[in-house]
Amino acid sequence: MPHHAPEPAFVHGQHARIGVLLFNLGTPDAPTAPALRRYLAEFLSDPRVVEIPRALWLPLLYGIILVVRPAKSAAKYASIWTAEGSPLAVWTRKQATLLRGYLGERLQRDGAAPPLVRHAMRYGKPAIASALDELKAEGATRILLLPLYPQYSATTTASAFDKVYEWASRQRRVPELRFVNSYHDDPGYIEALALSVLQHWQTNGRAERLVMSFHGVPERTLQLGDPYHCECLKTARLLAERLTLPPERVKVTFQSRFGKARWLEPYTEPTLVELARSGVKSVDLICPGFTGDCLETLEEIDQEARAAFLQAGGASFNYIPCLNDRHEFIAALAGVAIRHMGGWPLQETPTAERESSAARARAAGATR
Numbered sequence: 001m002p003h004h005a006p007e008p009a010f011v012h013g014q015h016a017r018i019g020v021l022l023f024n025l026g027t028p029d030a031p032t033a034p035a036l037r038r039y040l041a042e043f044l045s046d047p048r049v050v051e052i053p054r055a056l057w058l059p060l061l062y063g064i065i066l067v068v069r070p071a072k073s074a075a076k077y078a079s080i081w082t083a084e085g086s087p088l089a090v091w092t093r094k095q096a097t098l099l100r101g102y103l104g105e106r107l108q109r110d111g112a113a114p115p116l117v118r119h120a121m122r123y124g125k126p127a128i129a130s131a132l133d134e135l136k137a138e139g140a141t142r143i144l145l146l147p148l149y150p151q152y153s154a155t156t157t158a159s160a161f162d163k164v165y166e167w168a169s170r171q172r173r174v175p176e177l178r179f180v181n182s183y184h185d186d187p188g189y190i191e192a193l194a195l196s197v198l199q200h201w202q203t204n205g206r207a208e209r210l211v212m213s214f215h216g217v218p219e220r221t222l223q224l225g226d227p228y229h230c231e232c233l234k235t236a237r238l239l240a241e242r243l244t245l246p247p248e249r250v251k252v253t254f255q256s257r258f259g260k261a262r263w264l265e266p267y268t269e270p271t272l273v274e275l276a277r278s279g280v281k282s283v284d285l286i287c288p289g290f291t292g293d294c295l296e297t298l299e300e301i302d303q304e305a306r307a308a309f310l311q312a313g314g315a316s317f318n319y320i321p322c323l324n325d326r327h328e329f330i331a332a333l334a335g336v337a338i339r340h341m342g343g344w345p346l347q348e349t350p351t352a353e354r355e356s357s358a359a360r361a362r363a364a365g366a367t368r
């Protein structure tokens with residue numbers, strides 16, 4: 001029996017490296033009904049996302065939702081699809097590439113090796129497990145899990161962490177793992193949002209209201225202790241303060257309601273309709289909880305919600321894009337990552353090399 005385990009990582013002579021896994025929700029491979037069916041089946045059968053007893057939910061999911069919804073959703077995706085694929089996939093890839101550059105530069109300034117940066121999706125590809133396999137194979141002995149969700153929710157952040165624990169439970173030699181839960185009040189993130197609004201105002205002028213729309217979750221999750229609602233409100237408050245906007249100029253809303261249960265309120269589209277009916281002619285709308293533009297911003301907000309506001313008597317609807325590849329946002333992500341790496345040796349000599357150089361030193365009669 002070989003006395004060395006066959007796991008590929010921690011190769012002698014290879015430097016121990018820090019890995020960063022940037023993760024997001026995931027998106028279908030194509031704007032087609034079969035691709036949507038695969039994506040929605042994985043997404044909506046996650047017990048973190050739909051907290052209804054399996055015996056009740058799965059028949060509904062497979063009997064109705066996965067029969068009706070894929071074609072409808074595919075048509076919506078088709079309206080936002082790009083030559084490079086789904087916008088969410090395009091932005092996530094780009095964010096990972098940029099973060100690799102920013103972190104490499106920051107760590108190299110300290111004489112450290114650049115970290116290995118990869119991205120993964122909770123649903124679909126690249127899967128979290130395969131990205132972790134790759135990081136480990138490349139020599140990552142410490143891995144930081146960094147969400148593209150600034151606000152923590154069990155439905156998103158914790159669900160992705162579940163996948164990480166599952167992967168770890170199959171490893172003999174588990175890398176040191178650290179998890180970023182949220183950065184909803186990070187000054188760099190808030191500043192990045194503020195600059196995107198200020199820049200928008202500079203070119204387009206200010207609307208009568210700034211609507212901040214966050215993705216919704218069932219209201220029940222708030223009662224169960226999910227901090228998501230509080231974190232959204234804090235992000236909104238900090239952003240309004242940074243913009244010196246009085247409370248009456250700001251509206252915080254929740255979008256993307258799914259199913260019949262009560263979700264966090266107020267709902268985005270009905271609020272826009274109410275604003276228009278009450279005489280508000282212009283709104284700026286930002287989605288601070290989405291770090292990359294996707295179906296929920298480009299279609300649900302910039303198409304559907306826009307139409308609803310204009311239909312109800314609004315005259316001007318200005319959607320402010322997500323942070324996407326903005327410099328200030330990637331710099332903020334790098335800052336969050338580096339803070340969470342605190343205490344991790346940035347450059348480590350592999351054990352084998354350390355021991356043999358000690359042996360050489362002993363052989364040469366060196367006294368320390």
Ligand SMILES: C=CC1=C(C)c2cc3[nH]c(cc4nc(cc5[nH]c(cc1n2)c(C)c5CCC(=O)O)C(CCC(=O)O)=C4C)c(C)c3C=C
Binds near residue numbers: 027086
């Ligand atoms: C069914 C319950 C859902 C919960 C709870 C939920 C929470 C949640 N989602 C995001 C971010 C995104 N969601 C996106 C799409 C999307 N979300 C749901 C359902 C729930 N989300 C569905 C069924 C879909 C798919 C589209 C559709 O068929 O309507 C996306 C966009 C993905 C894309 O490909 O562009 C994002 C991003 C958050 C942040 C969140 C809780 C905090």
Ligand SMILES: [Fe+2]
Binds near residue numbers: 215256
């Ligand atoms: Fe969602």
Ligand SMILES: [Fe+2]
Binds near residue numbers: 300
């Ligand atoms: Fe939606």
